[in-house]
Amino acid sequence: MRYISAQTTTVQTATPTSAVATATATPTPPTCQPQYDCSASPKGCLNGGNCENKVCKCAAGFGGGDCSLLACGSPLIDPSLRTTVASGTNCTTCDDGFGGFNCNVCETDAGCQSKPPSRTSFFGNEDMVCNKKPEVFYDAYMSCAVITPELEGFFKGNYTLTVDLNPVNKTIGAQLWLDATEQFFCTIPDCTLATTEQNGVVQTKWDCPVLHCTCLTPTLMCGGIPGPVISLGNTINTLKGPFSLTCPHNSKDCDFFIADLAGFFPTGLKMVDCDLGECVFPSEIQSSISSVKTTLAPGVIACLAIVGVLILFLIVSCSIARRNQVLLSRTPYTLNTEAASLEFRNVGYTLNKDGLQILKGISGSAPAGIVLAVMGPSGAGKSTLVDILAGKRKDGKVTGQILLNGKRVHESDIRRAVGFVDQDDTLPPTQTVYEAVLFSAMLRLPEAMPIHRVHERVAEVIEMLGLTHCADRRIGNVTARGISGGEKRRVSIALELITRPPILILDEPTSGLDSYSAHMVVAQLCKLAASKTTTVILTIHQPRSDIFYMFDQTLVISKGSSLYFGPTATAADYFRRRNLVCPPNYNIADYLLDIAMDQELVSQATSFEESIDEKAVLSSGHQTHITGNAVLRRPGHQPQGSTNDETAVSMEESGSSGSSNASVPMEESGSSGSSSASISEDDTVQKKQKTVYPTSFLTQLRVIMRRNLQTLIRDRSLLVLHLGVAIILGVFIGGLYFRVPSNLAGFQNRAGSLFFMLALLGFSSISALGAFTESRTLFIKERSNGYYPPFPFIISTLFFDLIPLRIIPSILMGCISYFMIGLSPVVVTFFKFLLILVLFNVATAMFCLVIAAAVRTTGVASLASSIAMLFMLLFGGFLINADNIPAALTWIQYLSMFKYAFEALAVNEVATSKLIDNIQGVAFNVPGSLILQKLFGFDLGGFWKNMIVLIGYNVLFIIAFWAIVSFRLKERK
Numbered sequence: 001m002r003y004i005s006a007q008t009t010t011v012q013t014a015t016p017t018s019a020v021a022t023a024t025a026t027p028t029p030p031t032c033q034p035q036y037d038c039s040a041s042p043k044g045c046l047n048g049g050n051c052e053n054k055v056c057k058c059a060a061g062f063g064g065g066d067c068s069l070l071a072c073g074s075p076l077i078d079p080s081l082r083t084t085v086a087s088g089t090n091c092t093t094c095d096d097g098f099g100g101f102n103c104n105v106c107e108t109d110a111g112c113q114s115k116p117p118s119r120t121s122f123f124g125n126e127d128m129v130c131n132k133k134p135e136v137f138y139d140a141y142m143s144c145a146v147i148t149p150e151l152e153g154f155f156k157g158n159y160t161l162t163v164d165l166n167p168v169n170k171t172i173g174a175q176l177w178l179d180a181t182e183q184f185f186c187t188i189p190d191c192t193l194a195t196t197e198q199n200g201v202v203q204t205k206w207d208c209p210v211l212h213c214t215c216l217t218p219t220l221m222c223g224g225i226p227g228p229v230i231s232l233g234n235t236i237n238t239l240k241g242p243f244s245l246t247c248p249h250n251s252k253d254c255d256f257f258i259a260d261l262a263g264f265f266p267t268g269l270k271m272v273d274c275d276l277g278e279c280v281f282p283s284e285i286q287s288s289i290s291s292v293k294t295t296l297a298p299g300v301i302a303c304l305a306i307v308g309v310l311i312l313f314l315i316v317s318c319s320i321a322r323r324n325q326v327l328l329s330r331t332p333y334t335l336n337t338e339a340a341s342l343e344f345r346n347v348g349y350t351l352n353k354d355g356l357q358i359l360k361g362i363s364g365s366a367p368a369g370i371v372l373a374v375m376g377p378s379g380a381g382k383s384t385l386v387d388i389l390a391g392k393r394k395d396g397k398v399t400g401q402i403l404l405n406g407k408r409v410h411e412s413d414i415r416r417a418v419g420f421v422d423q424d425d426t427l428p429p430t431q432t433v434y435e436a437v438l439f440s441a442m443l444r445l446p447e448a449m450p451i452h453r454v455h456e457r458v459a460e461v462i463e464m465l466g467l468t469h470c471a472d473r474r475i476g477n478v479t480a481r482g483i484s485g486g487e488k489r490r491v492s493i494a495l496e497l498i499t500r501p502p503i504l505i506l507d508e509p510t511s512g513l514d515s516y517s518a519h520m521v522v523a524q525l526c527k528l529a530a531s532k533t534t535t536v537i538l539t540i541h542q543p544r545s546d547i548f549y550m551f552d553q554t555l556v557i558s559k560g561s562s563l564y565f566g567p568t569a570t571a572a573d574y575f576r577r578r579n580l581v582c583p584p585n586y587n588i589a590d591y592l593l594d595i596a597m598d599q600e601l602v603s604q605a606t607s608f609e610e611s612i613d614e615k616a617v618l619s620s621g622h623q624t625h626i627t628g629n630a631v632l633r634r635p636g637h638q639p640q641g642s643t644n645d646e647t648a649v650s651m652e653e654s655g656s657s658g659s660s661n662a663s664v665p666m667e668e669s670g671s672s673g674s675s676s677a678s679i680s681e682d683d684t685v686q687k688k689q690k691t692v693y694p695t696s697f698l699t700q701l702r703v704i705m706r707r708n709l710q711t712l713i714r715d716r717s718l719l720v721l722h723l724g725v726a727i728i729l730g731v732f733i734g735g736l737y738f739r740v741p742s743n744l745a746g747f748q749n750r751a752g753s754l755f756f757m758l759a760l761l762g763f764s765s766i767s768a769l770g771a772f773t774e775s776r777t778l779f780i781k782e783r784s785n786g787y788y789p790p791f792p793f794i795i796s797t798l799f800f801d802l803i804p805l806r807i808i809p810s811i812l813m814g815c816i817s818y819f820m821i822g823l824s825p826v827v828v829t830f831f832k833f834l835l836i837l838v839l840f841n842v843a844t845a846m847f848c849l850v851i852a853a854a855v856r857t858t859g860v861a862s863l864a865s866s867i868a869m870l871f872m873l874l875f876g877g878f879l880i881n882a883d884n885i886p887a888a889l890t891w892i893q894y895l896s897m898f899k900y901a902f903e904a905l906a907v908n909e910v911a912t913s914k915l916i917d918n919i920q921g922v923a924f925n926v927p928g929s930l931i932l933q934k935l936f937g938f939d940l941g942g943f944w945k946n947m948i949v950l951i952g953y954n955v956l957f958i959i960a961f962w963a964i965v966s967f968r969l970k971e972r973k
């Protein structure tokens with residue numbers, strides 16, 4: 001059977017047969033009105049009708065002169081023969097086998113076979129069938145109910161969408177009906193259609209780049225009566241697209257998405273109970289389902305890629321570090337057993353800023369295994385000299401030469417050979433004496449040294465310096481009182497003594513010590529020198545006479561010039577020969593200082609006519625005199641490179657420390673062989689050597705982290721404050737914005753609570769300044785003394801600042817306030833919310849750390865970060881609308897971390913929620929996304945973009961922090 005019956009329906013005249021569509025309303029009677037000329041009317045044909053010979057050929061389901069009326073005949077009937085019904089009236093009965101809002105949707109195969117087909121099958125003798133699947137092939141019709149609380153808030157009624165899907169012409173025609181009245185229709189060309197299978201779900205999707213819609217005036221939605229709340233006429237008429245329609249095969253629902261209306265319908269229009277059908281020949285049905293792999297949003301892919309690269313980098317770095325640690329722990333080690341000699345020739349130092357000459361060509365030497373005391377009044381240049389001898393970086397210009405064991409070497413070699421105790425005690429306040437010395441030992445003794453030997457050595461040094469009684473007491477600082485100033489001085493010495501360096505240089509080791517302790521410390525240093533493992537050079541102000549005579553050699557400096565250099569024992573004779581006699585019962589050390597202070601006496605001493613012997617020394621150039629007390633005290637002692645020859649021997653001649661008991665001041669010697677070149681300008685020694693650390697990276701990291709953990713636990717105030725404040729403020733914000741409703745006020749509160757949280761976290765980050773400023777000084781000193789390189793310090797600092805003080809508090813505050821406020825209950829939204837808070841807080845803390853590292857003064861650093869924070873807050877998107885910022889200042893918002901975090905938080909939270917309120921009796925239901933767009937000027941699709949920017953800020957600040965700490969935080973004296 002080719003078709004079931006052939007029934008003819010005459011437009012608006014014939015009485016319908018039983019099978020002909022009828023309407024509840026009386027069919028529109030024929031009129032005598034002139035025929036509508038579609039070519040002459042600007043309106044043309046509506047609802048996808050074509051104007052042919054001045055007459056509209058309407059799409060199935062439509063009729064009337066301009067195709068504006070609902071026609072209730074099946075698509076198999078000639079369009080001109082379909083019965084139309086009056087506007088506002090529904091079709092009630094459709095042709096057999098057809099259904100849908102305007103009776104053009106086939107329901108059965110029989111329906112499709114009830115009339116002769118309007119086209120022929122390629123395969124000839126075929127009956128049409130009704131295809132009900134969303135994958136369509138010829139011309140399908142669909143009608144669906146529409147769920148749209150957004151529109152229903154303004155225009156009450158039942159919404160229906162009728163759609164004509166034409167894959168042959170690649171077009172879609174769609175009409176929206178409110179009750180039975182059409183509100184607007186759209187014609188959509190150039191569509192592509194694809195049926196895909198993803199994770200077992202098959203769906204057909206139409207993607208169309210453009211759409212043209214026409215709002216039918218006067219209708220409720222298009223500015224019609226009675227008194228509409230709003231008119232969508234202009235919005236609908238100016239829609240551009242793109243547009244998409246997605247229909248899953250296993251459901252009767254579809255999604256209708258118009259990009260221009262994303263603010264109004266963020267997830268599209270929900271079409272439910274869709275009835276779809278088309279009459280096709282079976283041979284036309286050629287399903288082409290393609291499977292697609294699950295794809296992630298580009299933002300998610302970028303984030304995953306960053307995390308992946310970081311993890312890979314971490315794994316590779318850790319395995320390399322572990323290998324190095326194992327190798328180093330198996331490397332045989334030797335501890336220093338031999339003292340080194342240090343000679344300095346014509347050392348000068350001039351300040352860059354004002355050209356002031358601080359040191360004027362000072363020469364001398366400290367042969368291996370002796371104690372050399374550098375004396376002089378305050379400001380004479382003692383510290384400057386020992387800084388230079390220790391290879392410390394100086395701000396000004398250094399001239400002269402320094403020889404280590406008689407050889408010119410790079411200053412990094414000198415630094416390696418020298419242990420340096422600074423004038424100021426820079427010690428970790430929260431550690432005990434034992435822990436501080438152990439810290440130095442763990443980092444500076446060889447990795448392969450067994451741990452029990454390390455502890456033994458620590459105990460030995462602590463005992464040697466008389467610190468056993470306070471070994472378990474905390475060092476303390478101004479705010480938390482700990483050990484005494486003298487004990488601190490001895491701890492500083494212990495930190496350097498632990499490595500038993502070939503040369504130990506101490507700046508004022510006895511300052512702050514009582515005379516007994518001073519004597520004890522100097523005696524220990526002399527003992528160390530006598531053991532031939534360490535040469536000691538120290539500066540001292542006013543030693544007691546018994547202490548003075550413990551030094552082997554003395555260098556007296558007056559106003560940057562050498563007044564005396566020679567054996568301590570002959571100093572008194574030397575000045576007596578110049579008629580400068582130390583009064584009886586007078587401390588010779590005090591007398592030497594008196595001379596150095598008085599320029600007349602200095603002139604008297606330096607203008608003295610030298611003896612032949614002394615002249616001989618003079619003419620020989622650099623001289624040194626090593627037969628000092630060390631030799632006298634230690635019979636048989638023969639320092640390295642020295643002889644017991646009583647005649648002065650120049651350094652040049654001896655190749656190393658010469659020997660003489662004659663004492664000649666450097667001024668008199670003239671210090672020939674002076675070098676005007678900076679110490680490091682010698683080509684042979686210019687090659688900078690990489691600092692070699694005795695311990696591996698992992699050991700350094702472990703030891704530093706252990707100390708940071710101790711500090712965090714013992715100096716609990718900051719940790720407790722951050723955690724406490726996070727909990728209290730979490731409860732406070734939760735209480736203040738408790739259970740925000742979805743009305744207008746609730747929306748303001750929701751956005752306000754999110755912004756307030758960011759403000760709190762942002763400003764609490766400023767505490768990073770103070771925390772870092774304390775550890776910064778310690779780092780500079782320890783780095784300079786060769787404890788560790790910057791990298792493990794940076795990791796440890798970031799770990800102990802970011803995790804306990806930034807990440808945990810922001811999670812705490814977020815968890816508490818989130819549920820109290822009643823933000824979105826969606827789990828993913830909650831975790832995204834926490835992630836944003838954490839990324840934001842880490843970024844602001846890193847920003848403050850960068851400032852703290854870059855700016856030396858704490859006051860300037862806190863002012864700079866507070867002002868920067870305030871500006872970022874202002875341009876964060878809450879206090880000023882992004883679209884209203886003056887053009888010249890718009891760039892500032894892109895620097896604001898608040899903007900990215902707030903936008904991400906708001907999009908995450910508010911975009912999927914609804915604003916439901918009632919203003920003066922008019923109820924409305926507006927999507928949160930529309931508010932975000934209109935009120936804040938936010939980019940709705942920008943969640944991952946904002947997240948990437950926040951991650952970018954973190955990476956940028958971490959790199960900046962690393963660069964500043966590595967290249968700027970170096971000791972400069």
Ligand SMILES: Nc1ncnc2c1ncn2[C@@H]1O[C@H](COP(=O)(O)OP(=O)(O)OP(=O)(O)O)[C@@H](O)[C@H]1O
Binds near residue numbers: 382384541
């Ligand atoms: N970087 C600098 N800028 C300005 N002045 C400097 C600098 N370095 C040293 N001086 C000046 O050089 C002189 C010597 O300083 P130095 O610290 O070496 O003296 P000192 O003998 O160790 O004094 P004290 O015993 O009081 O510590 C001082 O007048 C000091 O002000």
